[in-house]
Amino acid sequence: MDKQAKLLSSRLFLKHRQVEVVLNRSVLTWKEADKERKRSSGISEGAHSRSVQVCEIVAVSRTEDVDDKRTRKSRKEAKQHSQLYPHAFTVSYVMRTRRHQWRCSDVTFHCDNQELCDQWIRVTNEQLSLLTDRPKSLLVYINPFGGKRRGKRIYEQKVAPVFHRAGISTDVIVTERANHARDHLETEANLDKYDGVVCVGGDGMFSEILHGLVSRTQTDHDVDQNQLDAELVPCSIRIGIIPAGSTDCICFATVGANDPVTSALHIVVGDSQPMDVCSVHHNDIFLRYSVSLLGYGFYGDLLTDSERKRWLGPARYDLSGVKTFLSHNYYKGTVSFLPAEGNLGNPKDKQQCRSGCHICQHKPSSKDQHSEMSDKKEKSAKGDSGDWNVIHGKFIAINAATMSCACPRSPKGMSPSAHLADGTADLILVRKCSRLDFFRHLLRHTNKNDQFDHSFVEVHRVRKFRFQPQHLKLASLEDLSEPLQKKGFNPICSAQTACSYSAAHSSWTCDGELLPHTAIQVSVQCQLIRLFARGIEEQQQQQFVFEDPCTLWPLEQSTN
Ligand SMILES: Nc1ncnc2c1ncn2[C@@H]1O[C@H](COP(=O)(O)OP(=O)(O)OP(=O)(O)O)[C@@H](O)[C@H]1O
Numbered sequence: 001m002d003k004q005a006k007l008l009s010s011r012l013f014l015k016h017r018q019v020e021v022v023l024n025r026s027v028l029t030w031k032e033a034d035k036e037r038k039r040s041s042g043i044s045e046g047a048h049s050r051s052v053q054v055c056e057i058v059a060v061s062r063t064e065d066v067d068d069k070r071t072r073k074s075r076k077e078a079k080q081h082s083q084l085y086p087h088a089f090t091v092s093y094v095m096r097t098r099r100h101q102w103r104c105s106d107v108t109f110h111c112d113n114q115e116l117c118d119q120w121i122r123v124t125n126e127q128l129s130l131l132t133d134r135p136k137s138l139l140v141y142i143n144p145f146g147g148k149r150r151g152k153r154i155y156e157q158k159v160a161p162v163f164h165r166a167g168i169s170t171d172v173i174v175t176e177r178a179n180h181a182r183d184h185l186e187t188e189a190n191l192d193k194y195d196g197v198v199c200v201g202g203d204g205m206f207s208e209i210l211h212g213l214v215s216r217t218q219t220d221h222d223v224d225q226n227q228l229d230a231e232l233v234p235c236s237i238r239i240g241i242i243p244a245g246s247t248d249c250i251c252f253a254t255v256g257a258n259d260p261v262t263s264a265l266h267i268v269v270g271d272s273q274p275m276d277v278c279s280v281h282h283n284d285i286f287l288r289y290s291v292s293l294l295g296y297g298f299y300g301d302l303l304t305d306s307e308r309k310r311w312l313g314p315a316r317y318d319l320s321g322v323k324t325f326l327s328h329n330y331y332k333g334t335v336s337f338l339p340a341e342g343n344l345g346n347p348k349d350k351q352q353c354r355s356g357c358h359i360c361q362h363k364p365s366s367k368d369q370h371s372e373m374s375d376k377k378e379k380s381a382k383g384d385s386g387d388w389n390v391i392h393g394k395f396i397a398i399n400a401a402t403m404s405c406a407c408p409r410s411p412k413g414m415s416p417s418a419h420l421a422d423g424t425a426d427l428i429l430v431r432k433c434s435r436l437d438f439f440r441h442l443l444r445h446t447n448k449n450d451q452f453d454h455s456f457v458e459v460h461r462v463r464k465f466r467f468q469p470q471h472l473k474l475a476s477l478e479d480l481s482e483p484l485q486k487k488g489f490n491p492i493c494s495a496q497t498a499c500s501y502s503a504a505h506s507s508w509t510c511d512g513e514l515l516p517h518t519a520i521q522v523s524v525q526c527q528l529i530r531l532f533a534r535g536i537e538e539q540q541q542q543q544f545v546f547e548d549p550c551t552l553w554p555l556e557q558s559t560n
Pocket residue numbers: 142143144145146147148174175176177178179180200201202203204205206208244245246247248512
């Protein structure tokens with residue numbers, strides 16, 4: 001850092017203290033000039049040096065007003081000071097606070113020379129203009145009904161001021177119905193105008209944006225999404241998520257916090273986090289895309305039941321969870337999967353996917369993927385099952401996690417070491433077991449114990465998988481004639497016919513939406529989209545030195 005050539009170096013005033021301010025290409029540093037002198041004279045107190053990376057500067061501009069938050073006495077002092085040093089500029093920058101949250105902090109430097117002040121603003125802005133990843137123009141969709149219905153307020157009070165400070169222009173659409181954002185993106189939006197799309201809402205709203213953007217990209221490139229082996233074209237513009245829903249798992253897993261200001265700042269600094277997307281088909285029909293969890297059995301049943309209890313609000317998930325757990329259903333079927341050979345990671349690794357993850361950076365080139373695909377096509381044409389593994393069984397749950405699925409309730413997530421962008425999903429098969437064992441497995445989603453370390457749980461890192469429920473294939477006569485106890489049904493199910501029917505098949509939940517088919521084919525599309533995020537930062541990455549920030553803004557209100 002010190003070796004870089006200085007672009008500017010001046011003695012300026014920060015409040016009443018003289019500071020040595022230095023700008024080089026990557027860092028802005030300031031330290032108290034007087035303390036430096038004391039130290040050279042042998043007194044042990046060191047100069048407090050503060051630094052901010054240029055890539056984390058939000059904006060720099062001329063300052064006209066003195067800070068009106070000061071006390072009357074300090075306002076008077078400030079007035080005298082500003083008469084002596086009437087020219088000032090303010091640098092707004094990212095400051096890390098607790099638990100991966102970011103805030104925008106300001107520091108104002110004063111001087112007596114207008115030319116010098118203008119030079120600082122000009123040179124700093126020149127450096128910012130070299131950061132070409134930063135968005136200048138954004139298309140924002142707000143779901144006014146997501147979560148606690150605070151999407152619009154969250155955007156106006158916490159996010160818009162940050163975008164305004166950074167000089168980002170926005171077109172804002174407040175949605176009027178479900179799928180409004182998806183349809184607009186698919187058919188109407190002039191995407192050439194924008195550097196990114198921002199979603200203000202929860203995971204359901206994000207899914208709309210994902211579907212709109214991915215479908216639009218495929219249409220623009222004449223790619224047929226219904227084709228199972230179609231090579232999908234990655235989306236060229238990034239998506240930002242401002243969490244304002246009741247479930248904000250995608251935001252949490254990619255930023256480490258559900259906090260609107262933090263997300264806004266990740267957008268401003270132009271972060272880019274590639275993400276895998278699963279495409280889900282039923283034969284030659286495209287069904288949906290998924291970025292987090294595909295679940296059959298336990299989670300499918302839970303969602304089906306919770307959909308009937310929407311009136312209960314978020315509490316419906318707890319109630320349906322208990323009910324589904326007590327039902328303790330299992331399902332017969334065949335799972336086939338293509339293991340992720342050559343992948344550097346393993347679902348049982350202790351290492352988690354974090355900012356700058358080397359496993360995600362080592363993605364297979366599209367050429368390799370293509371030749372792998374042609375290989376498979378050749379093998380299947382010959383009637384060979386290729387490298388596909390096939391498992392017939394009775395499953396309580398079949399889950400495919402494309403990311404860790406970490407959320408505040410399950411801080412490590414369903415598959416703690418799943419990666420955001422390595423082109424794979426973790427396929428977790430929970431076979432029929434006792435209710436107590438299943439409870440132990442579920443409990444491990446909330447604590448630090450290895451949730452795969454059970455004889456009835458297996459996990460595979462896969463590039464593709466298929467599921468065929470048995471009832472569709474074999475009409476399951478044998479199944480239906482089995483005594484209910486043998487099938488593991490719970491005595492609390494009093495209507496036996498209803499129980500046997502409900503246990504014949506479950507449904508797939510796909511990122512919180514129910515799929516209309518149970519026989520599905522899933523293919524992981526490596527790095528199909530990019531988010532304005534950088535993955536969860538390691539704690540050590542938390543911060544350069546910052547003391548005594550002049551102000552923190554926007555207002556320190558609690559987040560949703
Ligand atoms: N204006 C609107 N009116 C009604 N529904 C809308 C509107 N805009 C978006 N939606 C739909 O609302 C659903 C839920 O939105 P969102 O994900 O933002 O909130 P949420 O509270 O997290 O919801 P959930 O947890 O139920 O998914 C989305 O599936 C989206 O399609």
